[in-house]
Amino acid sequence: MxxxxxxxxxxxxxxxxxxxxxxxxxxxxxxxxVRTVSKWEKLQALTDPRPDTQSILDTALVRADTAAHLRFETFLSEAGRPRTETADRRLTPAGPLAWEYESWADDLDRVVVALSQQDFTFADSLLSRWLSRFKNLELDEKGLYLFARSTALLGDLRRYQGTLVGPLSAQHFYVGARAVFTQLGIPRRVAQLDLSLTVVMEMSGRLETAARAYETLAVDDRLSPRDRARARLWVGTALSKDGRHDYATRVMTAATRDFEDLAEPDDWSVAHQKLALARRGAGDLTAALRLLDVACTTGTGRSPMQRVQLITAQAHILRTDPATRDEGLRLLDEASRIAAQSDLGHQLRSIEAIRRTCEGAFKPLHHRAGSSEWQTYDRRNSAKSSGGPGN
Structure with a gap:
């Protein structure tokens, strides 16, 4: 502010x-x-309030709510920004003022925190504030960088909400941000957008293509070691969704070792959750439960999305065994409730897909619950609803 x-x-x-x-x-x-305020209104920048009044104005600004602060900055920005004449002789703002760059960057830090907590309404309001105020053509390099970061974060928001393709979707905003970072010559940001676009590809069901793209990004020097490890983990999730559980396990195990070497406890915990789902898909329920227990007892934080992902994984594994099916269904209901409260559209769709496989998996009652026939039927119907980056 x-x-x-x-x-x-x-x-x-x-x-x-x-x-x-x-x-x-x-x-x-x-x-x-009243005459004092009228004088300020008339002379504006040509008059200075007295020192004691300066303090009164400071206090009034501090006590104003967030919405008033946003309006104050907007009014001040519009009043003080130089203007340029367009081809149709309209006067338009020439770009951000110096203090606005700092305010914009601060707001983006707040957006990152809001997205991690799934506070989508607040994140959207901050991003819209800047993206609606400035256009690409009126920005210098610093402004373009902030514009591209804002656009990429808006893509993250849409992805979390499950709006993957089409106008105003995650893919749309990622492509736009990638073009600006390419123009600015920032390869690390371009590679990060390539990774985000691959996540959208996987979430949209293009599993084999996504797996190949992840494999390329897993050895891309433009990315940080952590992002390369995440790409390697997501190779496994895409393969597991496609039914290639044993190969997926090997790839994800390597990613787990990377997270351990990098001292990334949250990623290490998530990797165990994904490994549990891969072993569940392979029919190894004992290993799945062991890996899931590790995921449940490690990690440092639990955002609504992380809670939904973990509870969904628990439900997905428990419902495999007829003896724990009811507990698995109860957990699915809990995950669905949290996802709905947090506006996690993609997670809601994944949960419903799992619920449908629950209904189908137990229809052939003449099959013995532990038989290979039943396991094959169950894996075939549930592989593509197992967890991935967006699940």
Whole structure:
């Protein structure tokens, strides 16, 4: 948020407008005379409030709510930004002011935290604030970098909500961000967008193509060691969804060792969760339960998405055994409730897919629950609903 180091009538007027007060009400709010506020309104940047009034204005700004702060920065930005003339002789803003770059970067840090907590409404409001204010053509390199980061984060938001392809989707925003980072010559960011686009590819069901893309990215020097390890893990998840559980296990085990070497406990925990699902798909329920226990007892944080993923994995494994099927279905209901509350659209669809396989897996009652025939039937119907980066 903007900080006013020295108030003039310009900033005072912006604060009044942000608080949505009349001149008289604003004067009463500050405890100053109406004529004083009128003077600020008339002279704006040509007049300075007295030192004691500067402190009063500081206090009024600090006590304003978040929405008022956003309006204050917008009004101040529009009042102070130089303007250029377009071809149709309209005056348009020339680009961000110096203090806006810092405010924009701070907001992006807040977006990252909001997305990690699945606070999509707040994240969307912060991103829309900047993406609706500036267009590519009016930005310098610093502005373009922030614009591309904002666009990529908006792609993450859409991906978490399950809007994968089409206009205003995760894929749409990732492609746009990738083009800007390519223009700026930032290969690490381009590679990260390639990884995100591959996740969308996998979540859309293009499993074999996604697995090949992950394999390429797993050895791409443009990515950090952690991102390369994640790509290797996701090779395994795509293969497991495609029914190639033994090969997937080998690939994911290698990724697990990478996370251990990198001292990434959360990724290490998630890798065990994905390994559990691969072993479950291969029919090795004992190993699946052992790996799932590791996933449940490690890791440092549990966001709503992480909780949904872990509970869904538990349900997916427990419902395999007729003796624990009811507990698995109960956990599916719990995961569905959390996913709905957190607006996790893709997770909701995955849970429903698993629920449908539950209904189908137990229809051939003449099959013995532990027989190879039943296991083959069950794996065939549930492989593509097992967990991956978006699940």
């Amino acid at each position: 903007a900080t006013v180091h020295h108030w003039t009538g310009l900033e005072a007027k912006a604060l009044r407008l942000a608080l949505r007060l009349s001149v008289r009400a604003f004067a009463e709010h500050l405890g100053v005379g």
